[in-house]
Amino acid sequence: GVYLSMVLRPGLSAADTALVTPAAAVATARAISRAAGVEVGVKWVNDLYYAGKKLCGILAEAPLGADGRPEFVVIGIGVNVLDASFPPELSGVATSLEAAGAGEADRAALAAAVIAEMLALCGGLGERTFLAEYRARSCVLDRPVTLVRGEERREAYAVGIDDDARLLVRMPDGSCEAIGAGEISLRGDFA
Structure with missing residues (x-):
């Protein structure tokens, strides 16, 4: 695989720091496309999927400084490259570039492409121009999802992604919420 961490100093407000993860998803998706020829989707907020698998x-x-602004952001990215045998509990949910038809992708070229794409997006994070591509790559929009926060699980329907990269969901009672943190899983039919 390719596993890398980047230390960024984007000069963002604490609120806008939430844009780094979706920007990294777009940058990494672009890099995978460029270096391995594989098109991937984004599962809000921080996973890339191919053919229904991670x-x-x-x-x-x-970490926030004394002024409430982030001093820096560490972004960690892990891409499964080779079709190594996943443990049984992951074999049905994880995949690799090799399994996606990329063969033995050049890991150095992929890492360089991720870094180049991320640096290209960093300067304009506050402008949010990458969010159109983030939305277009989404594999959760217009689908039923389960919102997971700790032990709490709630059913919802993903209807959009706002300009702060929050997932917009419609609840079964018809109310709408903007979800800024947590985990989701895709689920069957929405009632």
Whole structure:
């Protein structure tokens, strides 16, 4: 696989720091397309999927300074490259570039492409121009989802992604919410 961490100093407000993860998803999706010829979808907020299985995970952490602004952001990206045998509990949910038909993708070229794409997006994060591509690559919009936060699970329907990269969901009672953090899983039919 390709596993890398980048330390970024994008000069964002604490609120806009939430844009780093979706920007990294777009940058990594572009890099995978360019370096391996594989088109992937984004599962809000931080995973890349191919054919219904997870191909890449992305995590970001940002310690806040005394002024409440992030001093820096560490973004970690892991892409499954070779079709190594996944443990039984992951074989039905994880995939690799090799399984996606990319053969033995050049890992150095992929890492370089991820870095180049991320640096290209960093300067304009506050402008949010990458969000159109993020929405277009989404594999959760217009689908029923389960919202997961700790032990709590709630059923919803994903209807959009707002300009702060929050997932917009419609609840079974018809109300709408903007979800800024947490995990989702795709589920069957929405009632």
